[in-house]
Amino acid sequence: MQIGLIVYSYSGNTLSVAETLAEELKKDKHQVTIEKIEVIDDNPEIDKPIEFQNIPKISDYELIIFASPVRTFSLAPPMKKYLTELPKEEKRAYCFVTQHLKSGWLGGRQAIGQIKNISQAKGIKIEKTGIINWSNKKREEQIKNIIDNFSQ
Numbered sequence: 001m002q003i004g005l006i007v008y009s010y011s012g013n014t015l016s017v018a019e020t021l022a023e024e025l026k027k028d029k030h031q032v033t034i035e036k037i038e039v040i041d042d043n044p045e046i047d048k049p050i051e052f053q054n055i056p057k058i059s060d061y062e063l064i065i066f067a068s069p070v071r072t073f074s075l076a077p078p079m080k081k082y083l084t085e086l087p088k089e090e091k092r093a094y095c096f097v098t099q100h101l102k103s104g105w106l107g108g109r110q111a112i113g114q115i116k117n118i119s120q121a122k123g124i125k126i127e128k129t130g131i132i133n134w135s136n137k138k139r140e141e142q143i144k145n146i147i148d149n150f151s152q
């Protein structure tokens with residue numbers, strides 16, 4: 001299957017999980033491409049309009065996996081803007097988010113809900129989701145569970 005892993009990552013956590021996931025999916029003979037959402041002069045500490053340097057297209061993929069960090073108890077604004085600006089197109093998709101805090105209640109679930117809602121409005125059906133709590137001692141287990149789930 002042609003899989004597009006569409007990643008926004010500022011400090012590298014989300015990208016590192018996406019890279020591990022891509023390697024595992026490739027072992028199952030899928031063609032996996034990581035495409036990065038890139039923001040000009042990206043700085044999460046400064047509140048300014050987001051301008052994209054790279055806007056990945058999803059039309060060539062049979063399955064999309066969206067991956068993003070959580071920011072301020074919500075979906076990171078660059079991923080929110082990217083999804084909002086996607087053209088309508090029926091697609092199957094999975095998604096995962098990474099967050100620093102230990103529990104999914106502290107932004108992760110909210111971010112997943114936002115991805116689901118925006119995607120649904122675009123015709124994209126989110127079939128599987130995952131949250132990785134970076135400071136949780138079960139982080140590696142969480143990553144493994146997401147990879148196992150997304151590989152099925």
Ligand SMILES: Cc1cc2nc3c(=O)[nH]c(=O)nc-3n(C[C@H](O)[C@H](O)[C@H](O)COP(=O)(O)O)c2cc1C
Pocket residue numbers: 008009010011012013014015044045068069070071072073074098099100101102106107134
């Ligand atoms: C401005 C800002 C706000 C954040 N807000 C939250 C938050 O509300 N909850 C949380 O658990 N982590 C929060 N984080 C931490 C990131 O979600 C976490 O470090 C994530 O794994 C970063 O992913 P990345 O390395 O792919 O950018 C925040 C980070 C930044 C920079």
